[in-house]
Amino acid sequence: MPKTLIEPFRIKSIEPIRMTTRADRERLLAEAKLNVFKLHAEDVLIDWLTDSGTGAMSSRQWGAIMEGDESYAGARSFYRLQAVIEDITGMKHFIPTHQGRAAEKVLFTAVCQRGDLVPNNCHFDTTRANLEYLGVDARDLVIAEGLQPALIHPFKGNIDLAKAEALLKAEGHRIPFGMLTVTNNTGGGQPVSMANIRAYAALLKAHGKPFIMDVCRFAENAMFIKLREPGYENTSVRDIAKEMFSHADGATMSAKKDAMVNIGGFIVLRSDDWMDAARNVLIMTEGFPTYGGLAGRDLEAMAVGLEEGLQEDYLRYRLRTAEYLGERLDEAGIGFVKPTGGHAVYIDARTVLPGMPVAHYPAWALCNALYLEGGIRGVEIGSVMFGKRLDDGTETFHTMELVRLAFPRRMYTQSHFDYAAEVIAEVKQKASAIRGVRITKQPKFLRHFTCECDWVG
Ligand SMILES: *Cc1c(COP(=O)(O)O)cnc(C)c1O
Numbered sequence: 504m505p506k507t508l509i510e511p512f513r514i515k516s517i518e519p520i521r522m523t524t525r526a527d528r529e530r531l532l533a534e535a536k537l538n539v540f541k542l543h544a545e546d547v548l549i550d551w552l553t554d555s556g557t558g559a560m561s562s563r564q565w566g567a568i569m570e571g572d573e574s575y576a577g578a579r580s581f582y583r584l585q586a587v588i589e590d591i592t593g594m595k596h597f598i599p600t601h602q603g604r605a606a607e608k609v610l611f612t613a614v615c616q617r618g619d620l621v622p623n624n625c626h627f628d629t630t631r632a633n634l635e636y637l638g639v640d641a642r643d644l645v646i647a648e649g650l651q652p653a654l655i656h657p658f659k660g661n662i663d664l665a666k667a668e669a670l671l672k673a674e675g676h677r678i679p680f681g682m683l684t685v686t687n688n689t690g691g692g693q694p695v696s697m698a699n700i701r702a703y704a705a706l707l708k709a710h711g712k713p714f715i716m717d718v719c720r721f722a723e724n725a726m727f728i729k730l731r732e733p734g735y736e737n738t739s740v741r742d743i744a745k746e747m748f749s750h751a752d753g754a755t756m757s758a759k760k761d762a763m764v765n766i767g768g769f770i771v772l773r774s775d776d777w778m779d780a781a782r783n784v785l786i787m788t789e790g791f792p793t794y795g796g797l798a799g800r801d802l803e804a805m806a807v808g809l810e811e812g813l814q815e816d817y818l819r820y821r822l823r824t825a826e827y828l829g830e831r832l833d834e835a836g837i838g839f840v841k842p843t844g845g846h847a848v849y850i851d852a853r854t855v856l857p858g859m860p861v862a863h864y865p866a867w868a869l870c871n872a873l874y875l876e877g878g879i880r881g882v883e884i885g886s887v888m889f890g891k892r893l894d895d896g897t898e899t900f901h902t903m904e905l906v907r908l909a910f911p912r913r914m915y916t917q918s919h920f921d922y923a924a925e926v927i928a929e930v931k932q933k934a935s936a937i938r939g940v941r942i943t944k945q946p947k948f949l950r951h952f953t954c955e956c957d958w959v960g
Pocket residue numbers: 555602603604605627629630684688717719756757758759760767768
């Protein structure tokens with residue numbers, strides 16, 4: 504068997520990407536106030552800002568789009584998608600939503616109350632925001648290993664069961680349900696083991712609490728279980744996914760991830776009561792329960808995408824891609840969150856810019872340097888994203904300075920990854936010339952999206 508793992512698809516339709524010169528990029532970044540979120544996408548060569556809704560759909564998905572039934576109520580496309588989702592999740596009730604955060608908003612509005620507390624391995628930022636908006640305490644309980652970037656552990660997304668149990672005992676009256684995010688996006692796209700899912704489900708059940716999974720990357724998580732968890736080597740990824748769902752009472756999903764579409768999401772639930780409550784909210788905010796804020800064609804594309812996202816040769820290639828870039832970074836002496844996750848590589852900016860003070864935002868500086876050097880766009884996960892400027896003008900900083908390179912599905916080939924590895928290594932060579940930034944203008948919340956910066960030094 505040849506060792507090279509190839510992209511398990513060939514290209515039928517292409518989209519040109521535009522080369523720019525370094526002088527162009529210096530001007531463009533200056534116009535964007537040193538904030539890559541403000542760049543026009545067509546000025547980016549390799550866009551690894553996010554894997555959310557940015558992937559390529561297959562010819563089967565585009566074919567299915569033509570079959571979309573746009574009836575307001577009871578569309579054929581709804582029933583087709585429902586059948587696929589019921590087969591994978593085993594759950595009776597399903598409603599579409601326009602994306603993952605809408606699923607969260609609808610479910611939480613239906614079943615949470617002010618003063619509640621929801622444990623999770625790590626809440627994704629929209630999950631946390633939707634809970635906090637309702638006055639709910641969103642508590643992160645990932646295992647200690649999950650917080651150490653360089654430490655290797657097969658399931659760094661696991662929830663700390665002892666902490667979860669202590670919380671259920673001490674604060675059980677405030678907990679409407681327990682959550683678990685698979686894979687753990689905020690913690691580096693790290694998987695959760697089946698043993699952890701099973702034990703957490705049993706713990707919640709013993710305390711009479713429903714178990715809701717955030718399943719945006721359930722297929723990648725299932726593949727990690729197959730590759731890493733003893734006893735699952737010979738189980739199909741589809742059956743592993745089914746077992747994951749069998750332990751849960753419900754799930755929220757962003758179909759922009761493992762359902763391989765550009766827009767969409769859903770909620771699945773076992774409970775009739777919760778579904779009635781969720782449907783009532785859905786009708787107010789998203790639409791009628793058989794379309795939930797989507798067009799019939801979107802439901803068709805999702806039905807096909809869910810099947811394609813579970814194909815093992817695709818998943819093997821998908822996880823291998825991140826691992827491959829990790830190997831190239833290792834060779835160049837660049838640190839990153841280990842092992843590589845499913846959808847992204849998280850570079851530890853301190854290993855590239857060890858001398859830069861945190862007040863000059865090293866991960867932000869590295870993001871800018873990657874764009875200037877090679878037209879690559881990543882996202883800072885550091886002190887611009889998670890730090891704050893306080894009213895007295897002082898700053899708080901984040902514990903880690905990471906740059907996330909997130910890979911759209913089925914978009915970039917191995918030569919794009921080789922190119923990126925070369926650019927990143929080149930940036931490290933020139934690290935002494937990389938300048939930090941100061942923030943000249945910022946909003947009060949989520950400042951990374953819109954802040955304006957200037958160079959320091
Ligand atoms: C993307 C994501 C969401 C939110 O989904 P959207 O479709 O972006 O609204 C929620 N949880 C996790 C883990 C995600 O990755």
